[in-house]
Amino acid sequence: MTAAGAATTALAPVLTGCGADTPGGDTRLKLVAADYGDKEANSSRKYWEGLVREFQKQHSKIKVDVEVYSWTEVDKRVADMVAKGKAPDLAQIGAYADFAAAGKLYSADQMLSIPTQADIIASLAKAGEVHRVQYGIPFVSSTRLLFFNKKLFAKAGIAKAPENWDEIQSAAKKLHAIGVKIPFGLPLGPEEAPAETMMWMLSAGGGYTDQNGSYLIDSPENVKAFTWLRDEMVGQGLTGPGNPARTNRQDVFDAFCKGEVGMLNGHPTLMQQAQAGHIEFDMAPLPGIKGPSKSTMGVADWIMAFKKNGHRDEIGTFLDFIFSKDNVLSFTTQYKLLPVTTSAADAMEESRANSDLWQFLKPLRQAAELYPVSKTSWASVSKTVKEKIGAAVQKGGDPAAVLGEIQREANATELADRSDR
Structure with a gap:
């Protein structure tokens, strides 16, 4: 289940590179992400393309290849990649517990900086745990x-x-x-x-x-x-x-x-x-x-990192960038979703431009209950x-x-x- 689940049309992936480490010593990360748009004009691919461009201005040695698929197929795409031994470095999809239970994921504390970990809303971070270890990192959320x-x-x-x-x-x-x-x-x-x-x-x-x-x-x-x-x-x-x-x-x-x-x-x-x-x-x-x-019910979509390619440090650097306040706000305000970090939630509550989301944000921080997603x-x-x-x-x-x-x-x-x- 997804926080938005708005996409109903299968969109071709957007590729920003070939997805392998380069001879010059640069590292290439592969991210597979879900599309929150319902048509080409508002496809999430544009968000990721812009994000990757800005990231690589600061981290020229880390290249990021992104594939964006609709919600109707993205979970299966990732599952098929993993089954074939070709897991991406990162997947932004609807569930993480099966991969975590199989020992295929890095834990959050192996990747995220301490400030980024501390910034994630506690109830959402806890929902990402399997056997009291956080593997699922909330990407966006919503309430009803x-x-x-x-x-x-x-x-x-x-x-x-x-x-x-x-x-x-x-x-x-x-x-x-x-x-x-x-x-x-x-x-x-x-x-x-x-x-x-x-x-x-x-x-x-x-x-x-x-x-x-x-x-x-x-x-x-x-x-x-x-x-x-x-x-x-x-x-x-x-x-x-x-x-x-x-x-x-x-x-x-x-x-x-x-x-x-x-x-x-x-x-x-x-x-x-x-x-x-x-x-x-x-x-x-x-x-x-x-x-x-x-x-009320809360829903979160998740991002997770696979151990397969061994790019833990580079993944952590990219995740810290993804979860910066401005980047979280950019995505959530565009798709009318809720932030998963305290800093972005605070900023949303202070912005009258986002006042239509305030009613949804309050229960997320107080009383929202999520699916039992940590159960395999x-x-x-x-x-x-x-x-x-x-x-x-x-x-x-x-x-x-x-x-x-x-x-x-x-x-x-x-x-x-x-x-x-």
Whole structure:
């Protein structure tokens, strides 16, 4: 899962060199990165090209070759490179735990300078740990808020954003009564079902894991959340005509930007899309059972360094450059994402030009909870959630049984991972 995940088109890689050490003693690093743009005009390749140019002005002996791929293929590209024994020096992708568990990555303290390590937001740094050692370095992050269409709310006579489940249902009924196609968008399709699932788990006081990091997917709180969604939202026709199990996030985002959705859970990049669609919208904290949710979901994308080519010192120099305050701000403000360093977050909070991101930034630094990405089993569990969670809210669906099945598969995967170690 990704902080943005906006790219849907496979873009050809941009190459800045051949990717091998040169005879003259210069070192060449290879970085494979994800594209946060959704078209050629805003491709991340332009950011990396500019960054590399500036880096090489200061470090002429370190050359950097960059390949940029869409989110639909970048993780597989890196996995294939590693399987063929041709791991890049650096990969900026969605998950790191499998590579760390296999002993293929440098730890953060082997590469980053002490000031850079200290600058990374502590909760995000901790999320990059496997067995209490940090291997995943957060690259960008995001949180989630409730988006709502101000015109549709006014037309339906809804005075303020919902703060709890009862108010969500009440607002959705009013929107439904005036003919809004999708009163509440509920994307439980395969694109980002684990995210929507986690938001509802957190709103009920649950989550994917307990305080010790053990899976607790079929907890009473989680079952309560999906029983309520089945009976009080989907069963009442308040989530639109489509089947939530086959509804992807971007489908709902697109509908919101056409004025067809009253409210939905969204991340920062939805602001740009809604503005482009001339939608008057506002945002509010995610509702919980009795009041605003005590925590919200955070997502981070990761950068990691492979040991294969032995360029530890040069990698560390480049990473310190990547995580300078100005470079972090340049990327996050361009793509409406959140910084992962304290210095850049402080600067964003002081900049009125970035005031639209302040609501998202506050929970990142206080109450955001991330996927259990440090568990090597998470990739498999996430896949299972994508395949099965939608059935829990369908007519005749059994949330306890669906969540119980996902829990059993998670336990089995976790046990298999431990035995492999």
